[in-house]
Amino acid sequence: MPFRTIIEPFRIHSVEPLRMSTPQHRKKAIAEAGYNLFALHSDDVMIDLLTDSGTGAMSRDQWAGIQRGDESYAGSPSFYRFADSVRDLFPFRHVIPTHQGRAAEKILFSAIAGPGKAVPNNTHFDTTRANVEATGAEAIDLPCAEAADPAAAHPFKGNMDVAALDVLLRKRAADVPVVFVTITNNSGGGQPVSLANLRAVREVCTRHGVPLFLDACRFAENAWFIREREAGQHGRSVRDIVRDIAALADGMTMSAKKDGLANIGGWLAMNDDDWAARCRNLLILTEGFTTYGGLAGRDLEAIAQGLREVVHHDYLQYRIRSTAYLGEALTRLDIPIVQPTGGHAVYLDARALLPHIPPLRYPGQALAVALYEAGGVRGCEIGTVMFGRQPDGSERPAALDLVRLAIPRRTYTQSHIDYVIEVCADVAARAAALPGYRIIEQAPALRHFTARFEPLPAQ
Ligand SMILES: Cc1ncc(COP(=O)(O)O)c(C=O)c1O
Numbered sequence: 001m002p003f004r005t006i007i008e009p010f011r012i013h014s015v016e017p018l019r020m021s022t023p024q025h026r027k028k029a030i031a032e033a034g035y036n037l038f039a040l041h042s043d044d045v046m047i048d049l050l051t052d053s054g055t056g057a058m059s060r061d062q063w064a065g066i067q068r069g070d071e072s073y074a075g076s077p078s079f080y081r082f083a084d085s086v087r088d089l090f091p092f093r094h095v096i097p098t099h100q101g102r103a104a105e106k107i108l109f110s111a112i113a114g115p116g117k118a119v120p121n122n123t124h125f126d127t128t129r130a131n132v133e134a135t136g137a138e139a140i141d142l143p144c145a146e147a148a149d150p151a152a153a154h155p156f157k158g159n160m161d162v163a164a165l166d167v168l169l170r171k172r173a174a175d176v177p178v179v180f181v182t183i184t185n186n187s188g189g190g191q192p193v194s195l196a197n198l199r200a201v202r203e204v205c206t207r208h209g210v211p212l213f214l215d216a217c218r219f220a221e222n223a224w225f226i227r228e229r230e231a232g233q234h235g236r237s238v239r240d241i242v243r244d245i246a247a248l249a250d251g252m253t254m255s256a257k258k259d260g261l262a263n264i265g266g267w268l269a270m271n272d273d274d275w276a277a278r279c280r281n282l283l284i285l286t287e288g289f290t291t292y293g294g295l296a297g298r299d300l301e302a303i304a305q306g307l308r309e310v311v312h313h314d315y316l317q318y319r320i321r322s323t324a325y326l327g328e329a330l331t332r333l334d335i336p337i338v339q340p341t342g343g344h345a346v347y348l349d350a351r352a353l354l355p356h357i358p359p360l361r362y363p364g365q366a367l368a369v370a371l372y373e374a375g376g377v378r379g380c381e382i383g384t385v386m387f388g389r390q391p392d393g394s395e396r397p398a399a400l401d402l403v404r405l406a407i408p409r410r411t412y413t414q415s416h417i418d419y420v421i422e423v424c425a426d427v428a429a430r431a432a433a434l435p436g437y438r439i440i441e442q443a444p445a446l447r448h449f450t451a452r453f454e455p456l457p458a459q
Pocket residue numbers: 053100101102103125127128182186187215217254255256257265266
């Protein structure tokens with residue numbers, strides 16, 4: 001291309017209003033919400049970067065699919081179109097729809113985990129960890145060493161520590177029903193996993209006779225990074241790379257709210273007939289019949305079409321480039337972020353930006369609240385609030401204290417992102433004056449969704 005600017009590969013077809021608000025209004029709103037950004041009325045948010053999950057814009061062809069949805073209880077043609085679309089990328093024998101990713105996790109771990117078992121992952125996402133632990137099993141994170149240093153620029157910081165996996169499986173293979181790899185590694189900064197790392201993990205799993213599953217929420221973004229960054233992969237089609245990834249695994253869990261480009265949905269897929277039978281029985285108990293799994297036929301159609309669109313190169317180039325645009329601007333402003341920029345989000349390093357707030361006073365929460373108060377930008381703490389509470393009720397600092405600015409797919413324009421950059425610069429300039437927080441109310445698991453906080457007096 002003769003031009004530098006990578007444009008959005010779409011034009012806008014219908015619009016939603018953003019409600020403008022003042023800092024005074026937002027300060028009141030966040031105080032009423034107990035300083036928990038999940039408790040805000042989203043009308044009070046101007047730029048919503050809380051999550052990229054289910055918040056993207058669907059395409060014309062997805063909306064057309066919604067019209068075509070067949071709501072037959074059993075055997076709907078919409079299910080078969082969905083399953084064909086999934087298998088075109090992930091040719092697993094069994095494809096089981098679920099209403100979202102955590103339902104797939106709940107069903108799988110209820111079927112195969114339990115007390116005494118251990119599930120390794122490069123890094124468990126919060127719901128994945130909670131669903132493993134809810135069965136009484138242990139969730140073990142084995143990220144590569146580079147993941148611990150937010151400033152280290154490594155092309156595949158999502159990789160699993162293969163040597164650590166080998167050590168674990170030498171000791172406890174009999175306790176490990178499955179090894180998981182999360183692509184991209186959301187809790188570890190949205191960083192990709194290389195094909196070489198997946199192949200090495202596969203080799204260790206095969207040697208120890210343990211199946212390998214993918215938490216594949218952002219598989220297309222991960223495949224794009226492989227295409228861009230991994231030796232020998234440049235110029236390949238993303239679909240082929242995805243199929244190479246799938247061929248290394250025995251199954252997957254998926255939230256279609258990410259790289260399914262849909263607002264709801266997910267699935268569980270696998271080759272093992274016995275596991276699939278157990279999962280289908282649980283599905284019927286909690287989600288619905290095996291050909292709809294808690295979804296309407298129209299949702300299955302939206303996912304089927306989304307999967308065709310998400311591997312499109314124009315889309316992925318724009319997607320990854322527009323996230324990097326935000327990351328690069330913040331880096332130029334000396335605002336510490338996890339390097340390199342992830343696929344779906346920029347992760348601000350709150351611990352580095354707010355060194356005066358100790359981890360157990362939640363620097364990530366402090367930064368997220370400040371971004372909201374200043375500019376109505378809603379991000380998400382990924383740190384000690386999310387991961388600090390241990391199964392025994394004690395608390396310890398998470399490995400990192402980050403604020404994730406997740407970019408919904410095909411939703412915001414460059415000027416929205418330019419505004420976010422200005423808000424970040426404003427907050428960073430007054431970082432030393434931001435207060436820490438304490439929790440005044442919390443749930444025993446996944447506390448970040450509902451906890452209430454109180455700001456501490458400034459030091
Ligand atoms: C890596 C990862 N796994 C699992 C999930 C859970 O998916 P869902 O929100 O659809 O339940 C998410 C959601 O953000 C995720 O990022």
